[in-house]
Amino acid sequence: MNKPSIARSARRLRLTVLVSIALIVAIYLLGQFGPQLGPIRVESHEEAGNALALLLLVVALARLAQMLGAVADGPLFGSRVTQAFRGFALWLFLATLVDVLAAPAIVLARTLAAGGGTAALRFELHGLLMLAGTLFLFLVARLLEHARTIEAELEEIV
């Protein structure tokens, strides 16, 4: 794949990400405040931390869109790209962290507020796997950013 075709693909993907952000926000708002749209009714089953996790996911997607914009503008492996990728991975990890930990944290807080006792903290396996996956993604993204910094320094040595 040559450079113009990568830039074209990055622009298309960026547009897809931006549309996805708009859809996610629209669906959430419809679930919260939206009227019934004919036969379609959007229902929201609110769980603890959902709104915050969604907000963090939107920030992550915005960073992903920035990264794709940087790829399209070039250079392909520039510092703008690696920084935005690290940002995307970090916000995605935070979104997953909130999603996984919010409910147990609230249970724990309620138990403590009630003066102690026992609390059952429930974790879903798929949530923990997602958390591990996004953590590794973040660590890889950070490694790539360090690699880019070293590469940039080496480029200035003739």
Place this chain on the structure above:
Amino acid sequence: MAIIVRLDVVLALRKVKSKDLATAIGITEANLSLLKSGKVKGIRFATLEAICRELNCQPGDLLEHQPD
């Protein structure tokens, strides 16, 4: 910076063109130009050795320390 690159002086003394030196030592003219103007962070020993060999000089002829 306190290190001054004297490559342009040595090139003039040896009557060697930048383009010819760049070709001989295997770096781009753009990089050689950056080196001549002192706009690089460093120089590899391999590059330094190649320049010294081509220009028949010592590293001290190419680099000079001027305290700030």
